[in-house]
Amino acid sequence: MGLIEASHSQAAMMLSTDPLSLSEIVENGLCIGCGLCRSIAGPGAVEMVMTPEGRERPVANQALDRSTLMRINAVCPGTRIAGPPPAQASNAALTDTVWGPAERLVLGRAGDPTVRFVGSGGGVLTALGQFLLNSGRVKFVLHVAASHSQPMRSERRLSFDAASVLEGAGSRYGPAATLTDFGDILDRGEPFALIAKPCDITAVRNLARLDPRVNDLMRYALAFVCGGASDLSKSEQALQRFGLGEDELRLFRYRGHGNPGLNRIQTSDGRSFELTYRQLWEDEDKWMIQPRCKICPDAIGQVADIAVHDAWLNGGPAVEDEPLNGIIVRTRRGLELFDAAVEAGALEIKRETSIAEISELQSHQVRKRRAVWARLKGMAIAGKPIPFVTDLALEDCAAQNSLAENLAEGRGARDRARRGRLGEPPAVPRERKAAHHVEAMSVLKDELI
Ligand SMILES: Cc1cc2nc3c(=O)[nH]c(=O)nc-3n(C[C@H](O)[C@H](O)[C@H](O)COP(=O)(O)OP(=O)(O)OC[C@H]3O[C@@H](n4cnc5c(N)ncnc54)[C@H](O)[C@@H]3O)c2cc1C
Ligand code: SF4
Ligand code: SF4
Incomplete structure (x- = not known):
C-alpha cells in the first residue's frame, strides 16, 4: 500500500x-x-x-x-x-492493470447514420443516450451541449428526447461544469443517465456514498476516455486566427459531422471558418490542458458503466476516418445496456477488440x-x-x-x-x-x- x-x-x-x-x-x-x-x-x-x-x-x-x-x-x-469496487474488478470478464475491469471490448458505431455522422467519433454515446430515453429506461439524460447564447461555451443539458441528445453530440474540449446543480437534478426524483467526463462520474460516485438518491436515480453512467479538458483560452486562440471575437459567434463546433470532423466556426452575420483536427491540435505546447488533468488517475473511465473512445486505426485521424468508436463495457449493467442497444439496432458492432489494440490506439492514456x-x-x-x-x-x-x-x-x-x-x-x-x-x-x- x-x-x-x-x-x-x-x-x-x-x-x-x-x-x-x-x-x-x-x-x-x-x-x-x-x-x-x-x-x-x-x-x-x-x-x-x-x-x-x-x-x-x-x-x-x-x-x-x-x-x-x-x-x-x-x-x-x-x-x-x-476506482471501481474491488468486487467488480475481481468478477469482471477481463481485467488489466492499466485498463481496469471490462466485460467486453468492441469497435462499433451508432446504428442511425445521422447520429454516427453528427457524433464525435461514431456517435456511440449519443446513440446510447437516445436508446435509454426511447426504451423508457430513464426519464432524462444529463450531459453537456454548446450554450445557445455563447456557443463557444458549454453548459450542462438535461435531454428528455432523442433530438436534444443529438444536439449535445460532439466533444466539447473547453470547460464544462456538468454538475453545477446536481442537487436540483436529484430533487426531481426521476431516473436518469449521466454522459460525462470520467472525473464528473468520479464526483457523482463520491456523492453516492453520502446521498442514497444517487444510486436510486442514476441508472447509468457513461463516459468518454479523456485526454484532458482545455482552457477556454485554447478555443479563443482558434478565434484569434481568424480575427474573430466571441460575441460574433453563432456556432462553435470542436468536431463531429465526420470523424473527427472539422472545428467549425460560424458568425451571426453568416461567415464560416474551419480548422482541421490536426490544425487545432498540431502544437502540443498549446493544448492548454488544465492542471488536474495532468495527474488524472482515471481518465479512462473505470468508474463508468461504459467508456467510449476514439478508434483511429492508423494511429491518428486521417483527414476523415470512417465513423467508429472503441467501446469499453465496464460493468454488468453496462453489458446489459450494450446488448439491448445492439439488439434494438441503436448500435452496430464492427468487431471485437483487445487490451493490446486499445493500448496502441490510446498509447497516451497508457x-x-x-x-x-x-x-x-x-x-x-x-x-x-x-x-x-x-x-x-x-x-x-x-x-x-x-x-x-x-x-x-x-x-x-x-x-x-x-x-x-x-x-x-x-x-x-x-x-x-x-x-x-x-x-x-x-x-x-x-x-x-
Ligand atoms: C475534453 C475531451 C477530451 C477527450 N480526450 C480523448 C482521448 O484522449 N481519447 C479518446 O479516445 N477520446 C477522447 N475524447 C472523446 C472523444 O472525443 C469522443 O467524444 C468519444 O470517443 C465519444 O465519441 P462519440 O461519437 O460516442 O460521442 P458523441 O456521440 O458525440 O457524444 C459525446 C457526448 O459527450 C458529452 N460531452 C462532450 N464534451 C463534454 C465535456 N467536456 N464534459 C462532459 N460531457 C461532454 C456530450 O454531451 C455528448 O453527450 C475526448 C473528449 C473530450 C470532450
Ligand atoms: S473539482 Fe472540486 S472544487 Fe472544483 S468544481 Fe468540482 S467539486 Fe468544486
Ligand atoms: S483528464 Fe481527467 S480530470 Fe481532466 S477532464 Fe479528463 S477525466 Fe477530468
Missing part, C-alpha cells in the same frame, strides 16, 4: 483531518470545475466563475463551515478519487496511467496536497515503468510543484480581473503624471 493509494478506511481517516478550502483545492491545481461543490454548498454560497485563464472555478461568497467543507472534500474529484503515481509522489514530497486515490492500481501501473522513468516523473513533478507550476492563480472572474487591471492602470497613470 503506497502513500497515495489508501484503503477505504485509511481514506476515511485521512478525510477526517482538516479539509481543504475551495481556494486551496483550486490553487493547488486539483479542481477541474465540475461544479459539484456549488451544488453541495448552494448557489448563494458558491458561484462558478470563468477565470482569466479560461477555467470554470468555484468561488465562495462567504466562509464555508467545516461540515460543508468536509462534505465537499468527500465528493470533489480533486480531493477524492476512487503513458499517463503509468506516470500518475510518481507525479503524485513528487507533489507530496514538494509539500502539496494530493487527492486520496483508492482502487485504481496506480502503484502497479508505475511498476510497469523503469526506476529511471519513475524517478524522472517524480522529480519533474516535485520541481514543477515547488516552482508553483502545477498550481493555479486564485480564482477570480474575468471581469473583476479586468476591473483590477483598469484600476491599476489608472493608479500607474496618476503616478506617472
Whole structure:
C-alpha cells in the first residue's frame, strides 16, 4: 500500500483531518470545475466563475463551515478519487492493470447514420443516450451541449428526447461544469443517465456514498476516455486566427459531422471558418490542458458503466476516418445496456477488440496511467496536497515503468510543484480581473503624471 493509494478506511481517516478550502483545492491545481461543490454548498454560497485563464472555478461568497467543507472534500474529484469496487474488478470478464475491469471490448458505431455522422467519433454515446430515453429506461439524460447564447461555451443539458441528445453530440474540449446543480437534478426524483467526463462520474460516485438518491436515480453512467479538458483560452486562440471575437459567434463546433470532423466556426452575420483536427491540435505546447488533468488517475473511465473512445486505426485521424468508436463495457449493467442497444439496432458492432489494440490506439492514456503515481509522489514530497486515490492500481501501473522513468516523473513533478507550476492563480472572474487591471492602470497613470 503506497502513500497515495489508501484503503477505504485509511481514506476515511485521512478525510477526517482538516479539509481543504475551495481556494486551496483550486490553487493547488486539483479542481477541474465540475461544479459539484456549488451544488453541495448552494448557489448563494458558491458561484462558478470563468477565470482569466479560461477555467470554470468555484468561488465562495462567504466562509464555508467545516461540515460543508468536509462534505465537499468527500465528493470533489480533486480531493477524492476512487476506482471501481474491488468486487467488480475481481468478477469482471477481463481485467488489466492499466485498463481496469471490462466485460467486453468492441469497435462499433451508432446504428442511425445521422447520429454516427453528427457524433464525435461514431456517435456511440449519443446513440446510447437516445436508446435509454426511447426504451423508457430513464426519464432524462444529463450531459453537456454548446450554450445557445455563447456557443463557444458549454453548459450542462438535461435531454428528455432523442433530438436534444443529438444536439449535445460532439466533444466539447473547453470547460464544462456538468454538475453545477446536481442537487436540483436529484430533487426531481426521476431516473436518469449521466454522459460525462470520467472525473464528473468520479464526483457523482463520491456523492453516492453520502446521498442514497444517487444510486436510486442514476441508472447509468457513461463516459468518454479523456485526454484532458482545455482552457477556454485554447478555443479563443482558434478565434484569434481568424480575427474573430466571441460575441460574433453563432456556432462553435470542436468536431463531429465526420470523424473527427472539422472545428467549425460560424458568425451571426453568416461567415464560416474551419480548422482541421490536426490544425487545432498540431502544437502540443498549446493544448492548454488544465492542471488536474495532468495527474488524472482515471481518465479512462473505470468508474463508468461504459467508456467510449476514439478508434483511429492508423494511429491518428486521417483527414476523415470512417465513423467508429472503441467501446469499453465496464460493468454488468453496462453489458446489459450494450446488448439491448445492439439488439434494438441503436448500435452496430464492427468487431471485437483487445487490451493490446486499445493500448496502441490510446498509447497516451497508457503513458499517463503509468506516470500518475510518481507525479503524485513528487507533489507530496514538494509539500502539496494530493487527492486520496483508492482502487485504481496506480502503484502497479508505475511498476510497469523503469526506476529511471519513475524517478524522472517524480522529480519533474516535485520541481514543477515547488516552482508553483502545477498550481493555479486564485480564482477570480474575468471581469473583476479586468476591473483590477483598469484600476491599476489608472493608479500607474496618476503616478506617472
Ligand atoms: C475534453 C475531451 C477530451 C477527450 N480526450 C480523448 C482521448 O484522449 N481519447 C479518446 O479516445 N477520446 C477522447 N475524447 C472523446 C472523444 O472525443 C469522443 O467524444 C468519444 O470517443 C465519444 O465519441 P462519440 O461519437 O460516442 O460521442 P458523441 O456521440 O458525440 O457524444 C459525446 C457526448 O459527450 C458529452 N460531452 C462532450 N464534451 C463534454 C465535456 N467536456 N464534459 C462532459 N460531457 C461532454 C456530450 O454531451 C455528448 O453527450 C475526448 C473528449 C473530450 C470532450
Ligand atoms: S473539482 Fe468540482 S467539486 Fe472540486 S472544487 Fe472544483 S468544481 Fe468544486
Ligand atoms: S483528464 Fe481527467 S480530470 Fe481532466 S477532464 Fe479528463 S477525466 Fe477530468
